[in-house]
Amino acid sequence: MLKEYNIALLGFGNVLRAFAALLERKQEDIVEDTGIRLKVVGVATNSKGIAINPEGIDLNAALALVDKNQSLTSLHVGEPITDAFEFIQKVPAVAILEATWLNPQTGQPATDFCRAALQANKHLITANKGPVAFAYRELKALADSKNLSFFYESTVMDGAPVHVLRREALLGLKVNRIRGILNSTTNSILTRLEEGIAFDVALKEMQDAGLAEADPTNDIEGWDAAVKINVLANIFMGVDLRPSDVDRTGITEVTVEAAQRAVQNGQRIKLVCEAIRTETDVRLSVKPTHLDLSDPLAHVSSTACAVSIDTDILPNVMVMAGPSSPTTTAYGLLIDTLNALRGRR
Ligand SMILES: NC(=O)c1ccc[n+]([C@@H]2O[C@H](COP(=O)([O-])OP(=O)(O)OC[C@H]3O[C@@H](n4cnc5c(N)ncnc54)[C@H](OP(=O)(O)O)[C@@H]3O)[C@@H](O)[C@H]2O)c1
Incomplete structure (x- = not known):
């Protein structure tokens, strides 16, 4: 039976723009393989605006706007959203895909975004190494306490299956x-x-x-x-x-x-x-x-x-x-999202 899930994109740079294009290209294959259809209901950036539309964001329109250096706010429905934290709270999505910026010395601002996503009861999928390097235990405990997924396949070797080995294939090994x-x-x-x-x-x-x-x-x-x-x-x-x-x-x-x-x-x-x-x-x-x-x-x-x-x-x-590209990174986010929605934790 087909199930449709709302997801949200936090960031719309190289990786999440590649994700938007990949989703447009692969949606029917995903439906065939998993019975899951993904609908992007929100996109947030730092300088190019924030858009939420519960009926679904037109991803081709979002890509075209950003290509022309125009704001995403023309795709927004409702009261304006001021920042990423308000976006995380208000976007009607079951999962947040986080691919923002990383300060390698502090892991911020991504770690705070990730914590906020889990606190808002949303599955958390990140391409960002910072939250995993700086706050893995805290975020995993928070996700577990709420029966949410916290996945990060794209943080190492993009979409290649590395972290999934630990979760699924190397259980009980030292x-x-x-x-x-x-x-x-x-x-x-x-x-x-x-x-x-x-x-x-x-x-x-x-x-x-x-x-x-x-x-x-x-x-x-x-x-x-x-x-x-x-x-x-x-x-x-x-x-x-x-x-x-x-x-x-x-x-x-x-x-x-x-x-x-x-x-x-x-x-x-x-x-x-x-x-x-x-x-x-x-x-x-x-x-x-x-x-x-x-x-x-x-x-x-x-x-x-x-x-x-x-x-x-x-x-x-x-x-x-290899070779890697934003599209291979985007695939890691996609497979993590599907696994979260299939109940993997
Ligand atoms: N590029 C790759 O192939 C690759 C591979 C593996 C992992 N990663 C990781 O994935 C993450 C994203 O990479 P990327 O290449 O897509 O980066 P990017 O092109 O610089 O895009 C970052 C996005 O995050 C947004 N952003 C930054 N600070 C924000 C804030 N405070 N609130 C809301 N949005 C904010 C930016 O907004 P603006 O659009 O307004 O600037 C931009 O849309 C990084 O952590 C990177 O290490 C990337």
């Missing part, structure tokens, strides 16, 4: 070690260095292709990778660490000469993220590492990413994916 290549910008730059392309040129290529931020600090100094390994450790290894606990070195000191010398020696330099369980705690690190070619992670090139999860029973379960 995770001893996680290794991964989790940042596609730095992995691409390292691949280009091997090809003899200078660091600055490789970085500019990524920026021109829209794959690296104008301010690349977060990526090249290893912060993005640090937050991701922190998220994986907190969830897969049951710890409560913070990005500042990661022993972090970025790739700014890696040269063409070093990358090519590694290749001549039968190795590759990769920005390896690692979480290792010791007798007393879990140690987190992100650093450029020489990998032998016998290591599967050595073969993860360009914009691909991969993670290997070593457990007490299943050794080195590996997921590899």
Whole structure:
């Protein structure tokens, strides 16, 4: 039997615009596979207005307005909404999809938005690493206390199935070690260095292709990778660490000469993220590492990413994916939403 659910988008940047386009494209396939139809009844931004319409937002119209740098408020029905918190309270949706901005040092403002969504009795789906790195335990406890879902598949390796493994496929196992290549910008730059392309040129290529931020600090100094390994450790290894606990070195000191010398020696330099369980705690690190070619992670090139999860029973379960895009991230939000609505917690 077909069931229709109202959902709301908090943010309408690269990821949630890709989500809107993906939903338009995939709605009928989703209905066929799950019997669920999704209706977007609200979209909120910081500077481009907020719109709520209980009958459904016309997503193509919303995309066209934002493309023309026009406000979404022309799609709004009712009293104007002043900010994201009022939006979370008033939008008549059962789930909030959060993809706003992240300060990697504080996890805000996204963590406050996530808490507010759960307090308003709405399932919470986020693409934002901040709330998971900074407030996983609190948000999970809040969601559990209200029998709501709190899902975050897109926070690591976009829509590739990583977090769902912990929830559905690795139950009862003890995770001893996680290794991964989790940042596609730095992995691409390292691949280009091997090809003899200078660091600055490789970085500019990524920026021109829209794959690296104008301010690349977060990526090249290893912060993005640090937050991701922190998220994986907190969830897969049951710890409560913070990005500042990661022993972090970025790739700014890696040269063409070093990358090519590694290749001549039968190795590759990769920005390896690692979480290792010791007798007393879990140690987190992100650093450029020489990998032998016998290591599967050595073969993860360009914009691909991969993670290997070593457990007490299943050794080195590996997921590899790429290249990533806002659409692959949007798919993670979509599958999380469907799983929440199918009663997964
Ligand atoms: N891009 C990717 O492929 C990718 C992959 C994985 C995870 N993520 C994560 O997903 C999140 C979103 O990424 P993105 O690339 O879509 O970012 P983005 O293009 O910068 O979009 C962010 C959106 O959030 C809105 N926003 C920011 N502060 C807000 C506030 N206080 N109230 C309401 N709305 C607010 C912005 O409003 P305005 O439109 O007014 O600026 C914008 O619509 C980030 O946390 C990112 O780390 C992104």
